[in-house]
Amino acid sequence: MIALDSHAKINLFLEILGKRPDGFHELVTVMQQISLADSLTAERTEQGVSVKTDDPTLPRDTDNLAGRAAALVLDELGAPGGVRISIVKRIPIGAGLGGGSSNAAAAMRAVNELYGGALSLDRLAALAAGIGSDVPFFLYGGAALCTGRGEIIEQTAAGPAWRATLYCPELFVSTAKVYGNLTYDHRPRDGQAFWQAYCAGDFEGLIFNRLEAAACELHPDLCRLRDAGLLMSGSGSTFFAFSPVELSGITTHSVQSIQP
Ligand code: C5P
Numbered sequence: 001m002i003a004l005d006s007h008a009k010i011n012l013f014l015e016i017l018g019k020r021p022d023g024f025h026e027l028v029t030v031m032q033q034i035s036l037a038d039s040l041t042a043e044r045t046e047q048g049v050s051v052k053t054d055d056p057t058l059p060r061d062t063d064n065l066a067g068r069a070a071a072l073v074l075d076e077l078g079a080p081g082g083v084r085i086s087i088v089k090r091i092p093i094g095a096g097l098g099g100g101s102s103n104a105a106a107a108m109r110a111v112n113e114l115y116g117g118a119l120s121l122d123r124l125a126a127l128a129a130g131i132g133s134d135v136p137f138f139l140y141g142g143a144a145l146c147t148g149r150g151e152i153i154e155q156t157a158a159g160p161a162w163r164a165t166l167y168c169p170e171l172f173v174s175t176a177k178v179y180g181n182l183t184y185d186h187r188p189r190d191g192q193a194f195w196q197a198y199c200a201g202d203f204e205g206l207i208f209n210r211l212e213a214a215a216c217e218l219h220p221d222l223c224r225l226r227d228a229g230l231l232m233s234g235s236g237s238t239f240f241a242f243s244p245v246e247l248s249g250i251t252t253h254s255v256q257s258i259q260p
Helices: 065-077 099-114 121-129 135-140 175-180 191-199 211-218 222-227
Strands: 002-019 025-045 049-053 082-088 143-147 152-157 163-169 239-241 252-258
Touching: 002 099, 002 135, 002 191, 025 099, 025 163, 025 191, 049 065, 065 082, 065 099, 065 121, 082 099, 099 121, 099 135, 121 135, 135 143, 135 152, 143 191, 163 222, 175 211, 211 222, 222 239
Parallel strands: 049 082
Antiparallel strands: 002 025, 025 082, 025 143, 025 252, 143 152, 163 239, 163 252
């Protein structure tokens, strides 16, 4: 049996560079793994992939991203058995914190370890890119400058130490809908410059997310969080701040999180 923490992330910088022929968007983002985490356990079985979580609204087995990821690694390894995965959810869903992608990455690491660890991190990352744009990031963790669809890890670092409060409204945001609501009349901001500022620990005034306006337009309730000076992660609905903020007109579940 293997037990792993499956950490969430926040995006401290996210700029869109354009739409690609495959329908995805070319972007540059800085992601940081945070202390908020689900717990995943995995054990070897005779055959097949079983995934269950403590959230009845989530898909099971290979309908769950973690199950698809586990099946891919079993197949790649030519493993002589299967896996049973169990996930305790703490990361809110549809919240821009990468919970599903993180679970998929943890499942890949767990299966690889259960069956001898033959796949390198880089091989796992190549497989992970086929599961979802953010999945490779979660294999590396820490902080990373990512490009392409988000799946190309350009640089990694531990990241500076900070403490933030996450404000999670009871709102599921569809990533695809937010991307579909983007407009492109902007001059792109410089992700490399943000990365350097982030690694130097002098970044708070530079945090930026191009998806924020598109998400707020689709879900006007999110404007209350933006207008209170909070910053959005991913495609929403979670916003964050480095000092606690008083909010009115919207109910959120707040979580303290540190950059681990
Ligand atoms: O890769 P992932 O499954 O996380 O993407 C979810 C959806 O978000 C995609 O189907 C696509 O509509 C959108 N997306 C995008 N460009 C990206 C990442 C995601 O358009 N770089």
